[in-house]
Amino acid sequence: APYYFAIGSVETFERKLEDAQRALGITTRDFVPVQYVTETSFANELLRYGPTILLISAWLFLMRAGMGGAGGGPGGRRGG
Numbered sequence: 001a002p003y004y005f006a007i008g009s010v011e012t013f014e015r016k017l018e019d020a021q022r023a024l025g026i027t028t029r030d031f032v033p034v035q036y037v038t039e040t041s042f043a044n045e046l047l048r049y050g051p052t053i054l055l056i057s058a059w060l061f062l063m064r065a066g067m068g069g070a071g072g073g074p075g076g077r078r079g080g
Contacts, residue, residue: 010036014034017032017034018031
């Protein structure tokens with residue numbers, strides 16, 4: 001069964017794992033295989049891009065509000 005956990009330094013982790021396996025007398029061919037996987041969550045990405053999205057949304061809102069009072073486009077108060 002796979003076992004998942006977070007590590008700090010890859011080099012330190014590999015060195016300590018190898019030292020522990022050698023201390024237990026495990027042969028090199030029987031060492032535990034290590035696979036590194038980086039996972040990204042949707043929440044982290046949302047927090048990462050959140051301020052930019054919020055800023056662009058506010059800018060678009062202000063631009064639309066400003067255009068509504070200009071009186072030139074559809075729905076404006078020009079002519080008649």
